Amino acid sequence: MHETLSLEIRDLTFSYNSEQILENENIRLEGFGLFTVLGPNGAGKTTFFKVILGLLKPLSGRVLVNGEEITGNPSKAGRYMAYVPQLSNIDYNYPMTGREFIEAGLRARGTCKKRDCKMIVDDYLALVGAQEFADKRMSSLSGGQVQRILVARALSMETPILLLDEPFSGIDPRGKDDILSFIRKVKQNKMILLTTHDPVLTVNLSEKIIVFNRGVKAAGPPAEIFRLDLLRKAYGENVLYIEKCLHIIH
Numbered sequence: 368m369h370e371t372l373s374l375e376i377r378d379l380t381f382s383y384n385s386e387q388i389l390e391n392e393n394i395r396l397e398g399f400g401l402f403t404v405l406g407p408n409g410a411g412k413t414t415f416f417k418v419i420l421g422l423l424k425p426l427s428g429r430v431l432v433n434g435e436e437i438t439g440n441p442s443k444a445g446r447y448m449a450y451v452p453q454l455s456n457i458d459y460n461y462p463m464t465g466r467e468f469i470e471a472g473l474r475a476r477g478t479c480k481k482r483d484c485k486m487i488v489d490d491y492l493a494l495v496g497a498q499e500f501a502d503k504r505m506s507s508l509s510g511g512q513v514q515r516i517l518v519a520r521a522l523s524m525e526t527p528i529l530l531l532d533e534p535f536s537g538i539d540p541r542g543k544d545d546i547l548s549f550i551r552k553v554k555q556n557k558m559i560l561l562t563t564h565d566p567v568l569t570v571n572l573s574e575k576i577i578v579f580n581r582g583v584k585a586a587g588p589p590a591e592i593f594r595l596d597l598l599r600k601a602y603g604e605n606v607l608y609i610e611k612c613l614h615i616i617h
C-alpha cells in the first residue's frame with residue numbers, strides 16, 4: 368500500500384437549496400486500491416464526487432489530499448484527481464477523434480510535445496483496449512467506446528487518484544469485464560473511487576465499500592459491509608435484489 372496517499376473528508380456538508388445531500392460527513396481513505404461508493408439512484412453519489420473534485424462548494428467542511436486542503440478548488444484538486452463522469456451526464460458529440468481528444472487533454476496540461484504525444488496516447492489506448500476506434504470521430508462511437516476514450520484521457524493525466532462515476536452504466540457484459548480488468552491493473556498504483564448502484568460488480572476487487580445514501584452510512588472492507596442491515600441503510604427495507612446479492616456474495 369502507498370503510505371502517503373490519503374483522501375480525507377472532514378465534517379463535509381452540502382445541499383442543493385433545501386435538498387440535503389451531505390451532512391457533517393467524515394471519512395479517510397488511504398493508499399492504492401479500489402474504493403466503491405455504493406448506493407441507489409438519487410443517493411447523491413455524483414454530487415459527493417463533485418464536492419470532492421471542488422466543482423461544487425460545500426456549505427462547510429474540508430477535503431484534503433495528503434493533508435493539503437483542496438476544498439472548492441478544482442484546479443488544485445486536478446493536480447491529484449482525474450474524473451470520468453457518468454456517460455449519461457455528458458454530451459460527447461465532439462467533432463474530434465478519440466485520439467485528438469486525449470491529446471488535447473495532454474497538451475492543455477503541458478505534459479507532452481507533438482512527437483512524444485502519439486506514443487503516450489498509444490500506451491493509454493492500449494491499456495483500455497481502444498486502439499481500434501481511436502481514430503474515429505467521438506460522435507460516431509458507441510457509449511462503451513466513448514467510455515474507454517474518457518478513461519484513457521483520465522489515465523493520461525497521471526494523477527494518483529481516479530474518480531469513476533457509474534462506469535458500468537449502459538455497458539454490455541463484455542465491456543463490464545473489460546472495465547473490471549483495467550481496474551484490476553490500474554488499482555495497483557492508484558486510488559480509484561468508483562460509484563455504482565450494483566453491489567455485486569466490484570465487491571471482490573474493492574479494498575473498501577462506502578455505503579452511501581445522502582451521506583456515508585457505513586464504510587469498511589467488503590466482508591464487514593456486506594450485511595443486510597448495513598445495505599438496507601442505503602437501499603431501504605424489502606429490496607429483494609439486495610437480498611439476492613448477499614446470497615451471490617456469501
Ligand SMILES: Nc1ncnc2c1ncn2[C@@H]1O[C@H](COP(=O)(O)OP(=O)(O)OP(=O)(O)O)[C@@H](O)[C@H]1O
Pocket residue numbers: 383386388406407408409410411412413414415453533564
Ligand atoms: N444541479 C442540481 N441542482 C439541484 N438538484 C440537483 C442537482 N444535481 C442533482 N440534484 C439532486 O440531488 C440528488 C442526488 O443526485 P445525484 O446525481 O448526486 O445522485 P446519484 O446518486 O449520483 O444518482 P444516480 O445513481 O441516479 O446517478 C437528486 O435528487 C438530484 O435531483
